[in-house]
Amino acid sequence: EPEVTQTPSHQVTQMGQEVILRCVPISNHLYFYWYRQILGQKVEFLVSFYNNEISEKSEIFDDQFSVERPDGSNFTLKIRSTKLEDSAMYFCASSDRQHNSPLHFGNGTRLTVT
Amino acid sequence: DAKTTQPPSMDCAEGRAANLPCNHSTISGNEYVYWYRQIHSQGPQYIIHGLKNNETNEMASLIITEDRKSSTLILPHATLRDTAVYYCIVRVAGQGGSEKLVFGKGTKLTVNP
Numbered sequence: 768e769p770e771v772t773q774t775p776s777h778q779v780t781q782m783g784q785e786v787i788l789r790c791v792p793i794s795n796h797l798y799f800y801w802y803r804q805i806l807g808q809k810v811e812f813l814v815s816f817y818n819n820e821i822s823e824k825s826e827i828f829d830d831q832f833s834v835e836r837p838d839g840s841n842f843t844l845k846i847r848s849t850k851l852e853d854s855a856m857y858f859c860a861s862s863d864r865q866h867n868s869p870l871h872f873g874n875g876t877r878l879t880v881t
Numbered sequence: 882d883a884k885t886t887q888p889p890s891m892d893c894a895e896g897r898a899a900n901l902p903c904n905h906s907t908i909s910g911n912e913y914v915y916w917y918r919q920i921h922s923q924g925p926q927y928i929i930h931g932l933k934n935n936e937t938n939e940m941a942s943l944i945i946t947e948d949r950k951s952s953t954l955i956l957p958h959a960t961l962r963d964t965a966v967y968y969c970i971v972r973v974a975g976q977g978g979s980e981k982l983v984f985g986k987g988t989k990l991t992v993n994p
Binding site for chain 2: 873
């Protein structure tokens with residue numbers, strides 16, 4: 768069964784450094800999402816992406832964050848200057864059309880900012 | 882946005898049916914009810930979704946009341962591997978046609994041997 772894959776599984780970085788989290792969505796999917804989950808807290812929506820542009824973003828997704836689909840298969844989340852509070856699990860998801868198509872999630876990247 | 886209410890935790894004996902309730906009294910006519918689960922810190926896993934009819938797949942059954950104000954997810958024969966946090970989500974229509982999922986706190990289901 769096709770799945771969303773994320774790399775790396777664990778990323779450790781120093782405060783102020785840039786990180787890029789990578790995702791390969793399911794191949795025929797058109798809609799892409801990033802979520803995050805701080806330890807012990809809810810899964811939070813960050814951003815959705817369709818047709819090479821952001822469809823919606825949350826208040827969390829400030830100017831330090833950006834997303835890109837650099838080629839036909841990858842979908843990336845960049846954090847320009849990481850802060851301690853960016854430490855979290857980051858989940859990528861994709862879906863194949865609007866309305867009743869479910870989102871399929873990857874197993875996440877654990878980002879640790881020291 | 883329609884909101885959901887779930888009990889924070891439930892227990893179930895292995896081999897028994899697990900019935901997880903969800904209230905969504907403000908759901909709109911074109912909003913679907915989705916169920917996901919999260920095992921440990923893995924990514925949320927899609928289980929099932931429905932609009933107004935009851936649905937069944939290889940993982941679970943979804944029973945939606947006639948007025949659509951509540952639903953129940955049924956795991957017919959729970960196993961230890963079904964221990965997870967279960968999320969009931971009413972899917973909202975986001976800007977630009979994207980339809981994000983908004984996660985609540987869910988129900989922590991513990992399946993006991």
